[in-house]
Amino acid sequence: MQGLDQDQHALLPAPSGRPTPTATTRNGTATPSRTVTPWEALRGRQVIDLAQPMRRGMPQSPNHPPFRMALERRHGDMTRPDGGSAANELIVTGGHVGTHVDALSHVSQDGLLHGGRPAGPLQSHLGFSDLGIDTFPPYLGRAVVLDVARVHGADVLPAGYAITPEDLDRAAAGLTLAPGEVILIGTGWSRRWSEHDAFIGSRDGTPGPDEAAARWLAAHSPAAVGAETIAFEHIPAGRGHAVLPAHRVLLVEHGVHIIETMNLDPLLATGAREILLVLNPLPLVGATGAPVRPLAVLA
Numbered sequence: 001m002q003g004l005d006q007d008q009h010a011l012l013p014a015p016s017g018r019p020t021p022t023a024t025t026r027n028g029t030a031t032p033s034r035t036v037t038p039w040e041a042l043r044g045r046q047v048i049d050l051a052q053p054m055r056r057g058m059p060q061s062p063n064h065p066p067f068r069m070a071l072e073r074r075h076g077d078m079t080r081p082d083g084g085s086a087a088n089e090l091i092v093t094g095g096h097v098g099t100h101v102d103a104l105s106h107v108s109q110d111g112l113l114h115g116g117r118p119a120g121p122l123q124s125h126l127g128f129s130d131l132g133i134d135t136f137p138p139y140l141g142r143a144v145v146l147d148v149a150r151v152h153g154a155d156v157l158p159a160g161y162a163i164t165p166e167d168l169d170r171a172a173a174g175l176t177l178a179p180g181e182v183i184l185i186g187t188g189w190s191r192r193w194s195e196h197d198a199f200i201g202s203r204d205g206t207p208g209p210d211e212a213a214a215r216w217l218a219a220h221s222p223a224a225v226g227a228e229t230i231a232f233e234h235i236p237a238g239r240g241h242a243v244l245p246a247h248r249v250l251l252v253e254h255g256v257h258i259i260e261t262m263n264l265d266p267l268l269a270t271g272a273r274e275i276l277l278v279l280n281p282l283p284l285v286g287a288t289g290a291p292v293r294p295l296a297v298l299a
Contacts, residue, residue, distance in 0.1 A: 042297060048270075050294040051099040052193060052263045059199040060261075061230045063241060064094035095133070095289035101224065101281040102258040103133035106288040107244070107251045114255045127286020134283045136257060139182065139223060143277035143296070146171035147186035147268055148207075156188035159198070160205030162234040163187070165216040168209075175273060179221035182259075182277050185209065189228040190265045200230060205237040214246035218254040224279065225250065226259030226294070259294065267296050274299070 052058065054067055072090040079085050096102070104114040105128040113119050113131055122128050149157050151170045157163075163185065177183065187207040192199050199206075206229040209217065214233065217225050225232070233246030250256040259279070267275070276297035281290040 042276075045276075046270075046298040048266050048296040048298070050262050050264060050267060050296055051292065052190070052261055054093070054098040054291070057196075058098065059193065059196050059230065060094075060097045061200075061241065062202075064096045065092070067091075067093040067097045093291070095284065095287045095291070096260070098291055099259070099261045099263065099294065100289050101133060101136060101279070101292050102247070102251060102260065102289045103128075103131060103136060103287065104251055104255055104257070105131040105133075107247045109248050109252045112252070114252050127284075128288065129286065132284070132286040133281055133288065133290040134285045136281060139277065139279040141181055141223075141277065142178070142274060143182035143184055143226075144172070144175050144177055144274050145184045145186060145264075145267065145272060146175075147271075147273075149186055149188040150268070150271075154188065156191050157207035159201060159207065160235065160237045161187075161207040162210040162236075163208060163213045164210060165212050168213055168216050177220045177222075180223050182279065183217055183220065183222045183225045184259075184262070184264065184267075184277075185225065185227040186264050186268045187228055188265070188268065190263045193263070193265075201235050202240055203238065205239065206231065206235045208233040208235065209246050210234045211245040211249060214249040218249055218256055221254075222256055224257040224259055226262050228262050228264050230261055232258050232260050259292065262294065270298065272296075272298055 056068055058067060060066060069089050069091045071087055073086070073088050075085040075087050105119075105122065108119045111119055113122065117131070122130055146168055148163055148167045148171050149155060151167060189199070189207060198204065208227060208229055208231065210233070229235070231241055231244060233244060235241065247258065250258055278295040278297070279292060281292040284290045
């Protein structure tokens with residue numbers, strides 16, 4: 001683990017950044033042209049929140065502790081001499097509840113984490129000494145949106161539908177997928193967020209990439225992949241989370257982070273196929289995952 005005096009969360013330049021444009025003077029000397037500041041470039045752009053709201057009873061995996069929030073102190077419980085009062089809450093949640101990012105420590109295969117590292121020596125009651133979500137650097141860069149539901153002419157893919165490499169090829173037609181960027185998969189499933197049991201998919205399953213599609217994603221070397229369902233990947237009817245091959249392929253074999261339970265509905269409605277994505281999960285030291293509020297900025 002890096003020393004406490006080292007900043008693991010320094011903002012990295014977008015992987016898809018272009019070189020600064022130059023201008024040429026009369027004598028032929030190249031000089032940098034005026035640099036547009038980030039806030040000028042983003043002024044007036046539409047920003048879409050891609051996180052589901054966190055509240056008690058929301059759909060979540062049964063494998064994780066549920067989200068709970070209660071007011072610990074209410075207005076009037078304590079009043080200051082000047083008449084002021086404050087309220088505050090107590091929040092209890094699993095790291096994989098609501099919209100969240102999976103750390104590389106989340107899944108092992110035959111006792112090994114990403115890079116062939118044994119899980120045992122890295123874990124303790126304090127969490128993981130490496131590969132925790134605190135090692136995920138904030139992402140600010142391009143993300144491509146592969147709307148598989150739209151490819152099939154549907155608003156929402158059927159429950160238990162297995163997304164294939166062919167589906168991803170069709171959804172990615174005309175797009176360039178660059179290494180180190182983010183790939184988001186649209187299934188329309190966030191449109192069923194209010195259908196608690198159906199959204200979880202314990203009976204009928206949920207749509208998502210099968211193992212071959214996970215390898216298709218990994219072959220493009222993204223920094224992260226994201227989708228709308230609780231488990232990201234294909235869940236067949238009646239199977240639950242018995243096996244998660246896409247997690248093994250992405251997290252363990254290729255070191256690709258996974259974003260789950262995203263609210264892509266408002267983004268898919270725009271038809272945008274590439275966005276600027278802001279992705280910054282909570283830096284919970286040693287945790288296997290953490291809540292995140294992704295933001296999409298439209299071109």
